[in-house]
Amino acid sequence: MTKVALAFDLGGTELRAALVSKEGNLLSFAAAPTHAAEGPEAVIHQIELLAAQIRAETPDLVPIGVGIGAPGPLDPEAGIVIAPPTLAGWYEVPLADILSNRLGLPAKLENDANAAAFGEWRYGAGRGAGSMVFVTVSTGIGGGVIADGRILHGRRGLAAEIGHMTITNEGERCFCGAVGCFEAVASGTALGRRATARTRQFDGSMLRNLSADLDVTGRHVVEAARKGDRQALELLDAEARWIGIGFTNLLHLYSPDTIVMGGGISHGFDLLHDTIVATVRDRAMQAYRDVPIVAAQLGRHAGLVGAASLVLWNDHSTDSAAQGLAGSDTPGANTLANEGEVNR
Amino acid sequence: MTKVALAFDLGGTELRAALVSKEGNLLSFAAAPTHAAEGPEAVIHQIELLAAQIRAETPDLVPIGVGIGAPGPLDPEAGIVIAPPTLAGWYEVPLADILSNRLGLPAKLENDANAAAFGEWRYGAGRGAGSMVFVTVSTGIGGGVIADGRILHGRRGLAAEIGHMTITNEGERCFCGAVGCFEAVASGTALGRRATARTRQFDGSMLRNLSADLDVTGRHVVEAARKGDRQALELLDAEARWIGIGFTNLLHLYSPDTIVMGGGISHGFDLLHDTIVATVRDRAMQAYRDVPIVAAQLGRHAGLVGAASLVLWNDHSTDSAAQGLAGSDTPGANTLANEGEVNR
Numbered sequence: 001m002t003k004v005a006l007a008f009d010l011g012g013t014e015l016r017a018a019l020v021s022k023e024g025n026l027l028s029f030a031a032a033p034t035h036a037a038e039g040p041e042a043v044i045h046q047i048e049l050l051a052a053q054i055r056a057e058t059p060d061l062v063p064i065g066v067g068i069g070a071p072g073p074l075d076p077e078a079g080i081v082i083a084p085p086t087l088a089g090w091y092e093v094p095l096a097d098i099l100s101n102r103l104g105l106p107a108k109l110e111n112d113a114n115a116a117a118f119g120e121w122r123y124g125a126g127r128g129a130g131s132m133v134f135v136t137v138s139t140g141i142g143g144g145v146i147a148d149g150r151i152l153h154g155r156r157g158l159a160a161e162i163g164h165m166t167i168t169n170e171g172e173r174c175f176c177g178a179v180g181c182f183e184a185v186a187s188g189t190a191l192g193r194r195a196t197a198r199t200r201q202f203d204g205s206m207l208r209n210l211s212a213d214l215d216v217t218g219r220h221v222v223e224a225a226r227k228g229d230r231q232a233l234e235l236l237d238a239e240a241r242w243i244g245i246g247f248t249n250l251l252h253l254y255s256p257d258t259i260v261m262g263g264g265i266s267h268g269f270d271l272l273h274d275t276i277v278a279t280v281r282d283r284a285m286q287a288y289r290d291v292p293i294v295a296a297q298l299g300r301h302a303g304l305v306g307a308a309s310l311v312l313w314n315d316h317s318t319d320s321a322a323q324g325l326a327g328s329d330t331p332g333a334n335t336l337a338n339e340g341e342v343n344r
Numbered sequence: 345m346t347k348v349a350l351a352f353d354l355g356g357t358e359l360r361a362a363l364v365s366k367e368g369n370l371l372s373f374a375a376a377p378t379h380a381a382e383g384p385e386a387v388i389h390q391i392e393l394l395a396a397q398i399r400a401e402t403p404d405l406v407p408i409g410v411g412i413g414a415p416g417p418l419d420p421e422a423g424i425v426i427a428p429p430t431l432a433g434w435y436e437v438p439l440a441d442i443l444s445n446r447l448g449l450p451a452k453l454e455n456d457a458n459a460a461a462f463g464e465w466r467y468g469a470g471r472g473a474g475s476m477v478f479v480t481v482s483t484g485i486g487g488g489v490i491a492d493g494r495i496l497h498g499r500r501g502l503a504a505e506i507g508h509m510t511i512t513n514e515g516e517r518c519f520c521g522a523v524g525c526f527e528a529v530a531s532g533t534a535l536g537r538r539a540t541a542r543t544r545q546f547d548g549s550m551l552r553n554l555s556a557d558l559d560v561t562g563r564h565v566v567e568a569a570r571k572g573d574r575q576a577l578e579l580l581d582a583e584a585r586w587i588g589i590g591f592t593n594l595l596h597l598y599s600p601d602t603i604v605m606g607g608g609i610s611h612g613f614d615l616l617h618d619t620i621v622a623t624v625r626d627r628a629m630q631a632y633r634d635v636p637i638v639a640a641q642l643g644r645h646a647g648l649v650g651a652a653s654l655v656l657w658n659d660h661s662t663d664s665a666a667q668g669l670a671g672s673d674t675p676g677a678n679t680l681a682n683e684g685e686v687n688r
Contacts, residue, residue: 073631130498130499131497131498147496147498148497148498150492152492152496152598153475153599154474154475154491154492154599154600155474155475155599155600155601155635156599156631157599158632159475159491159597159598159599160597160599161596161597161599161629164596164629165509165593165596165597166511166512166589166592166593167510167524168510168513168524169514170513176629177626177627178592178626178627180511248522249509249510249593252505252506253503253504253506253509253597253598254496254498255497255498255500255501255503255504255505256498256499282521282522283510283521285505285508285520287417287500287502288502288505
């Protein structure tokens with residue numbers, strides 16, 4: 001009998017659901033635009049409908065439980081969504097209990113970044129690591145930490161707010177109010193802003209051509225750099241230095257066995273990697289310099305696979321991670337997840 | 345029968361030993377200058393002599409094990425001292441196994457900063473916290489993290505290298521080679537350097553009077569500030585801002601229930617506290633702003649008490665921490681430890 005879990009990735013714009021096997025394969029998948037403006041009951045009803053749809057597609061498979069990734073802040077122990085800025089009217093919603101009752105299955109809740117980290121750890125680029133830091137560099141910067149074989153939660157599940165560590169005293173003020181946040185200088189948004197500032201409308205540059213002479217985004221910079229555009233390559237080099245400074249801090253603070261980079265900007269990972277590593281080698285203390293920095297492997301389904309993993313791997317010990325994976329078949333989490341990015 | 349552990353705090357300059365009770369009391373204590381230049385065998389012999397002395401003083405008490413705090417880098421799982429810069433000739437020494445054999449007791453090894461953090465968590469300012477960050481601000485800045493009820497280790501036990509997180513792009517180059525390390529701008533050394541730069545020999549200032557017209561140290565600044573000296577108060581205010589920036593990062597990254605500050609500069613904790621808290625409130629995201637920041641309680645014996653705790657509390661779960669402490673008598677770790685600082 002295949003061991004499977006029902007997984008949900010609840011985002012502010014999209015709600016995704018899947019049936020995921022112990023091997024990390026997506027056996028069925030469904031998605032819908034989140035009715036985020038209509039309050040919790042409407043969204044919970046959507047979840048029920050997707051669950052019914054998924055289970056109708058695979059009637060012979062009985063999930064052992066439900067895993068849910070949702071936006072923070074949330075309390076993973078209590079299973080409560082506290083007050084996510086992207087979901088209107090959600091305040092202290094005991095989502096795990098509600099779904100457990102309605103779906104008749106045990107349910108576990110985790111914040112979306114931690115769920116994605118957990119997915120990459122169980123089935124992706126972090127397999128076999130005792131400790132791992134997962135960083136998404138997209139519109140913002142977020143992440144999750146596996147510390148000594150467990151998701152690092154801290155008070156109210158609020159650990160690993162990586163984007164808002166201060167790494168400098170320069171640059172534009174972050175939306176959070178501080179100056180020098182990792183996110184404010186190294187996110188895709190910051191990269192796009194620098195590219196926009198460096199070019200002008202109708203200047204004939206590749207960056208402006210790609211952006212149809214509107215504001216340049218981080219994605220445009222990656223695209224132009226891939227075509228060899230010198231301005232874009234210089235911008236990516238500066239971007240990689242900022243990422244390297246932030247990653248050096250993460251090495252010193254968490255001492256992971258690997259750093260896994262996901263998010264939209266990781267589409268340019270091959271172009272960024274060497275300068276990130278050079279910056280880390282330049283700045284990190286000796287013992288941390290050779291820790292591998294790798295690209296995420298699960299793409300946009302990392303959160304979904306991770307949510308399922310909360311149920312499929314409910315013993316979070318390091319031993320079970322190492323031994324379980326060493327003893328299992330090659331995971332295949334990318335069956336339906338071979339492109340795209342982790343949403344942040 | 346009193347449950348006791350034999351504890352050692354192995355420093356580069358001093359070796360300390362104690363018999364510590366489950367209540368955190370030091371029942372006997374001995375210390376000697378570390379024969380650090382003579383290599384591991386000489387120092388291990390010193391440990392054996394101190395153990396014999398301690399046990400002779402309390403012949404009716406049989407320790408259940410030995411806990412050792414030692415300088416990093418070290419591997420706490422394997423019990424191996426890797427290569428501490430302050431102990432000549434120590435390279436991959438399996439100290440836990442050696443002491444276990446020679447003393448006939450189970451032995452646990454932990455790096456000194458983590459041991460001190462563990463002591464403050466079990467018996468000091470961090471009692472009852474699920475997660476706690478301990479920071480020593482002295483010559484350098486170091487620390488240890490209790491994450492979700494366990495010491496955070498990471499790869500090779502190297503997590504929580506707090507002093508070398510980059511928090512700015514200004515200031516003098518850190519001894520580690522990078523610019524902007526927390527330690528380089530906020531340590532007692534940095535404070536003393538700023539005080540020295542701001543005054544001149546024979547200028548009649550209180551700072552120079554206290555330092556006998558030599559270089560001003562961080563301790564002199566605290567002392568002068570306590571006497572109301574305006575220069576010193578301004579210097580402490582700037583110091584507290586740097587500490588506040590670093591602490592804000594620690595809140596975002598580890599989400600502790602409390603931050604505990606020790607080390608020589610924490611002698612001025614009462615003078616620093618308000619500006620540290622104001623800086624955190626100004627820079628941290630809403631959910632982290634009200635986390636208590638408190639002074640360490642165990643003084644220079646935190647490491648010793650913590651080393652004993654490794655043995656006395658070998659179930660590291662959060663539950664045992666919260667319940668065990670809630671149900672125990674008032675801990676009295678300061679019986680012999682009512683002054684001084686945690687050595688770094």
